[in-house]
Amino acid sequence: MILDLITIIGLTSCGGQNTHGTSDVASHVTSQLEDSRRHLHNSVALGLRGKGVFDELYTVAQECHVSDWDSQGAVPVDEDTYQAAYRFLEALPLGVAAPSIGAEPDGHLTFEWHRSPRRTLSVSVSPERELHYSALLGPREAYGTEPFFGDVPSVILDLIGRVVAQ
Amino acid sequence: MTDVAIEPSITEDELLARFITSSGWVRHDQTIRPDAFIPPPDLDLSVTRHTGLTADELWRIGEDVARTRKLYGSADVFVWAVQRHGLRVEAQPLQENLKHASITGWPSNKPAQKNLAQKLAAAAHYVPKPPSVQ
Numbered sequence: 040m041i042l043d044l045i046t047i048i049g050l051t052s053c054g055g056q057n058t059h060g061t062s063d064v065a066s067h068v069t070s071q072l073e074d075s076r077r078h079l080h081n082s083v084a085l086g087l088r089g090k091g092v093f094d095e096l097y098t099v100a101q102e103c104h105v106s107d108w109d110s111q112g113a114v115p116v117d118e119d120t121y122q123a124a125y126r127f128l129e130a131l132p133l134g135v136a137a138p139s140i141g142a143e144p145d146g147h148l149t150f151e152w153h154r155s156p157r158r159t160l161s162v163s164v165s166p167e168r169e170l171h172y173s174a175l176l177g178p179r180e181a182y183g184t185e186p187f188f189g190d191v192p193s194v195i196l197d198l199i200g201r202v203v204a205q
Numbered sequence: 206m207t208d209v210a211i212e213p214s215i216t217e218d219e220l221l222a223r224f225i226t227s228s229g230w231v232r233h234d235q236t237i238r239p240d241a242f243i244p245p246p247d248l249d250l251s252v253t254r255h256t257g258l259t260a261d262e263l264w265r266i267g268e269d270v271a272r273t274r275k276l277y278g279s280a281d282v283f284v285w286a287v288q289r290h291g292l293r294v295e296a297q298p299l300q301e302n303l304k305h306a307s308i309t310g311w312p313s314n315k316p317a318q319k320n321l322a323q324k325l326a327a328a329a330h331y332v333p334k335p336p337s338v339q
Contacts, residue, residue, distance in 0.1 A: 099229050109226045110274045112245045141229035143243040145315075151238060156327035161239050161319055173239075173319035175327075182316035 087128055087137055095140045096124055096148070103142040114146030119166040123187060124148040127164055130191045136203040138162075147171070152202045160202045162195060174198045212303055213256065215284060215294050220255040221306065222279040223329070224267045230280075237280045237329045239322035242308075249307040254296070255281070258304060264338040266302050278333040286328040290321050 087093060102108065103116040127150070138150035147163040160174040164187070172195055173182035185192040223241055225231060230241035244250040253266055267276045284294050293310040308325075311318055 102227070102229075108274075110271050111224070111226065111251050112247075114246060139229075139232065139238075141238050141240040142227065143240045144245045145243060147243075147315075149238075149240050153232065153238075156236070159323060161323060163315065163319060165315075171315040171319055173316055173323055175320075175323055180320060182320045184314075184316055 087131060087135070090137045092128060092137050092140065093125070096121070096128060099140045099142055100124070100148065103146075108142075109144055111144065113142075113144040116142050116146050116148055117166055119168075120146060120148055120164060123166065123168045124150075124164040126189065127162075127170070127187060127191065130189060132191075132196070135199060152199050154202055158202055160195075160198045170195060172198065174202065176201055212296055212298050215254070215296055215306065216256075217283070217285040217288060219284045219294075220281050221252040221284060221287070221294065221308075222255060222263060222267070222281055222332075223250070223252050224270050224279050225277040225331070226271050226274045228275075228277060231277060231331055235331050235333075237326040237331050239319060239326040241280050242322035242325040242329070243318060244308070244311045248311045248313075249297075249309055250311070252282075252294070252306050252308060253302060254304040254306050256304070260335075261338075264334060266304065267334070268338070269301060276334050278331055280326070280329040280331055282325055282329040287325065290324055292321065292325075 100116050100121040103113070106115050107113055108115065136152060138152050141149040141151065143149055143163060147165050149164070150162045151160065153159040157175050157177055160172065163171040165171065168187045170185045170187050170192065172185070174180060176198075181198060183194070185194060225241060227240075230238050232238055242250065253263065253270075255263060258266070263279075264276075267279060270276075287294055287308055291310060292308050295307050295309050297305050297307050299305045311321070
């Protein structure tokens with residue numbers, strides 16, 4: 040039990056950051072960490088898979104994978120976009136608040152953390168693996184684009200924290 | 206002179222309907238997600254003007270827009286709430302929808318579009334399609 044907790048704390052404190060070593064040992068540790076993270080993602084308490092978020096992502100992507108899925112000229116959500124969005128979900132830290140999933144008429148998949156109209160964050164994932172984000176935080180706002188290389192950019196983690204903070 | 210030519214010009218107190226054809230555009234609390242207001246690649250976001258239409262006529266247009274897809278409802282927003290963010294509303298009547306208009310003037314970069322879409326979504330009011338509408 041204690042070991043489990045230590046493992047959880049250790050993995051959670053890693054955030055979603057990958058290690059970048061290149062030796063066999065480093066590769067093995069990275070692989071073990073990723074396996075453990077996947078396992079914990081199945082947890083109802085800690086993991087987004089346990090909360091049904093991965094299922095929701097699949098459902099939205101399936102509904103929107105054809106042209107004109109909104110009957111108003113929408114671009115289809117393609118496989119590259121779905122894969123990038125899936126990786127983004129996997130890279131979120133364990134214990135993070137679950138986002139809701141959507142799709143935009145330009146074919147991007149979206150993750151939203153929302154508490155009120157002026158405390159809200161939306162992140163779009165493009166097929167080019169770019170993360171376009173916009174947050175409204177009271178009188179302030181922040182928006183921009185970050186590349187997605189497998190780690191969730193710190194600016195987005197910070198905005199998630201600000202939106203969901205009690 | 207055609208009907209298209211006699212459509213009145215747009216005023217800031219008019220209400221616009223953005224038809225909701227994706228369940229993912231409405232939150233569980235029945236508010237609108239910004240996804241509904243992200244423009245398509247041509248940057249012309251289609252809406253329908255309420256002015257001069259009965260509720261039945263508006264929903265009939267919505268059903269025509271949705272075609273084979275499910276129509277969930279509409280996100281209604283006033284013209285002034287669009288214009289205050291530097292966007293424009295242009296009447297673009299179509300043969301099949303004389304009340305068709307477009308929200309134009311979108312920035313080309315995606316994050317700025319998302320920022321505006323969040324503000325439009327916050328100003329919008331969701332009206333579910335009444336069960337009586339077929």
